[in-house]
Amino acid sequence: MHPVRTRALTGSWRSVHENDPMCFTLVAFHAHPDDEALLTAGTLARAAAEGHRVVLVVATAGEAGLVAGGGTGAVLARRRLAELERSAAALGCARVEVLGYADSGLRGEAGGTAAFAAADVDEAARRLAALLVEEQADVLTVYDPAGGYGHPDHVQVTRVGLRAAELAGTRVVLEATVDRTALQRVLRLVHRLPGIPADFGPARFDAAYTPRAALTHRVDVRRYVAAKRAAMAAHASQAVADEGTRTLAVLLKLPAPLFRLALGREWYVERGRKPGGPLLDDVFATVRGSR
DSSP states (O other), X not given: OOOOEEEEOSOOHHHHHTTOTTOOEEEEEESSTTHHHHHTHXXXXXXXXXXXXXXXXXXXXXXXXXXXXXXXXXXXXXXXXXXXXXXXXXXXXXXXEEEEXXXXXXXXXXXXXXXXXXXXXXXXXXXXXXXXXXXXXXXXXXXXXXXXXXXXXXXXXXXXXXXXXXXXXXXXXXXXXXXXXXXXXXXXXXXXXXXXXXXXXXXXXXXSSBOGGGOXXXXXXXXXXXXXXXXXXXXXXXXXXXXXXXXXXXXXTSOHHHHHHHHSEEEEEETTOOSSSOOBSOTTHHHHHTX
């Protein structure tokens, strides 16, 4: 296990909550640096801009990630942690925590016994739960049960996050995901643009993320797409690779109007909330209604 790294970027929990009882704390739990930029960046930026406390937690440093020219391991870990801090600053996060597990790799081939995907769920959950209690978290984000596209560390985030919320008594858990229907509609437009790889089409995501009927939240983040784009651009190491199509690289090539169209909303499933009603635009709707 790598050393735990923590960084306070702004003020304390007390300075947020004592001044305004309708301000809340959102903890976003992710597997690797750059995951926050792809799935939740607009939500984090919006929450911070609206005066809420945003805490970003990643399980690993992403040292097994793909990068042009190789360079995995400790060198890449240091680079990706620096990128994470730049992304968090662009989004207005108050605190960044790295749990220090080893990156398991895309197919679970890396990290050995220290890999996050191999970690004892209860042990990892207790560590996250301690942070949730310390921050008096109102909302925790994880991923959908399939981890979006099946990365073993993403699947583990959901297992660990759900158990941590149970231990800490965190009321609201949101599965960060993507509206598969909307994603494929946008890709029908995007994959025809010059410079977009031929394999970056709708069929690529036939089994990924979440069908629209299962969603509970569609969060409008169009006012915060500049912050979202800055967060994505901060992860420069993940925008290129020796082989394969990098999602980050494709998205950063989009012209501003199309970027806003494609990435101006973010989707969630709230655990325990029945889907099928009007989609909520407020990640704090449940806790706001109880105060």
